[in-house]
Amino acid sequence: MKKILFLLLCGLANWATAQQKFYHLGDFKLENGQVIKDCNIGYRTFGKLNASKSNAVLVPTWFTGNSQQKSFVADPKSFVDSTKYFVIIVDALGNGVSSSPSNSTSQKNQLFPTFNIRDMVVASYKLSSEHLKLSHLYAVTGISMGGMQTFQWMLSYPDYMDKIVPIIGSPQQSSYDKLFWNLQLNLIERGNYSPEAMASVNALHQMHLWTPSYRAQNTPTTTYPELIGKLEKEAQTLNAYDWASQLRAMLQQDIYQGKTPQEIAPLVKAKVMILVAPEDQMVNPLAAIQLSKILKCPLVLLEGNCGHMATSCQSDQMIAHIKGFLDK
Template sequence: MHLKYYCLLLITLLVTHLSPAQQQRLPQQRLPQQRYYNLGDFRLENGQVIKNCRLGYRTAGKLNANRSNAILVPTWFTGKSENKLFMAAPDQVADSTRFFTIVVDALGNGVSSSPSNSKAQPGALFPQFSIRDMVRAEYELVTKHLGLPHLYAVAGISMGGMQAFEWLFTYPTMMDKVVSIVGTPDQSAHDRFLWGTQLAVLERGKYSTDAMKTVGALHEMHLTSPEYYHTKLPTEQEYKKYLQAKEAEYVKNNDPFNWASQLRAMLGHDVFRDRNRTQAIRDTKAKALVIVALQDHMVNPLSALQLARDLNAEVLELTGNCGHLANGCEADKIKAKARRFMAREED
């Protein structure tokens, strides 16, 4: 790998942990370029149409001679491709020193077509898409725009992990490997309580700033675990200061209509909807690595663990108290497991 590009990836890692103001002071040309693919009028599985639909993406690394080293990385809930570029850093799951990494902005994230940026269908007028629609759009990007008939892998975190599971069954022969990190093939009752309550707050609060503050507090509460917050915020003063800062951050960085659109997509997520589970599992050809956090209070790990057993997939259980944020807290475990799982025969 060229030294210049290695430095680029290190800078990208740093950028994901900087404030928006700090990010603005960094030269933009140091980040992989934000690109777009225009899908035209994109028909959703519910029959609605996103007019002038486009998908944002960034790439890192290079295709090998036989174009067999491409990895697709879908974004997490409300995340953007610039936040997910760390997955392409050396020793990460989609290490772009070895792979051609395609990080895709999911529908509704404010970069790809979303309620906040649609001129024809703004705000509440934006059509309701599903996780499956996200994956169908990504498949079109890969095959029609990038001209790739096959992927080496699909790898995602959280809602990106949900999309990875959907890829596994919507396009069962399209990739060799799938990695889902703190994702789920469907939603548990607990997940539905969380996502449904957030959506209800936004709808009943008419997508107001106060509603977004409350949703942010709910979201933050479930990101980790009671034990984690007991240690991190031991006093009432520290809790109030933290909550105030987080509420302001959620309001500043998120459009409530975008948030609601991806909430609805997750609430409807079920990879076996309209499919025979046994046949779908039999049809898939990809090897799977399922990584779960046992103290996850945001995405319940039980469905993912059951599917891993049915697929005879490799499993990594994260046991710390960071909950849904275990991807960061236990990153070394994930990287070690992923390096072995993602190894290619020619490496």
């Protein structure tokens, strides 16, 4: 019994303390022909690869997020249980860990090339296939911008994984999404990437994470000054150039590339389950809902007034559905 407890604690410790690792891609050519020099992709792994190498799950990071923040998905109580799966959490280009405007030595800040969501996916594929030597993945799943990357995996490498689970992402940016992302980008560019610009951008971003009703109910007017103070302090830690680089990537995001959803449907080989929040104020759910109907795949609605943060408010529901889908 003591031995079992010791092994369990060791496993939990591994989940909590997985080291940051990097794969050096060299000069990485982007879809637009530009090149990220000395490109590095950050990642963390949790759990163990089984003998048949059939239990690997790749998890791309959300907008401005990193693999350390995303490590909760590998918790045995979360939806990609690292006691069962070999979990690979990949830092997206531009997040400040993988190659980004802020950490590039030769292409600093505004000199950094413009990349897109497909470039993020290609980099993750190279990490998985070339560095980790995986010929196949069991699943790909991600939240928000991670969900956008997950949708792209579906078409970029259709035979490379068995299952796909995009969570509050979108296969194609709606006009509402583009208006929102472009407004943030304009504030940054017109504000010369200043801390003052990022204070406004962060407040705007935080406003859209939740629904108006949630904010009104959960932030009394008496505590509003505290909220603004917190957001302005948080904005001081944000890098405007990194933020803008990922905004540009999302503004271009469109898995269809001139085709219709009906035309791309036969190209999808993996089993798909899509999760959306109907009240999402940040990533409009309509395109994902439409695609779920065309693919005739399971659609999970994370109801409630938490909006984009439904993954937190309805986490038990989300975990149950994803676990059920992955464990089949």
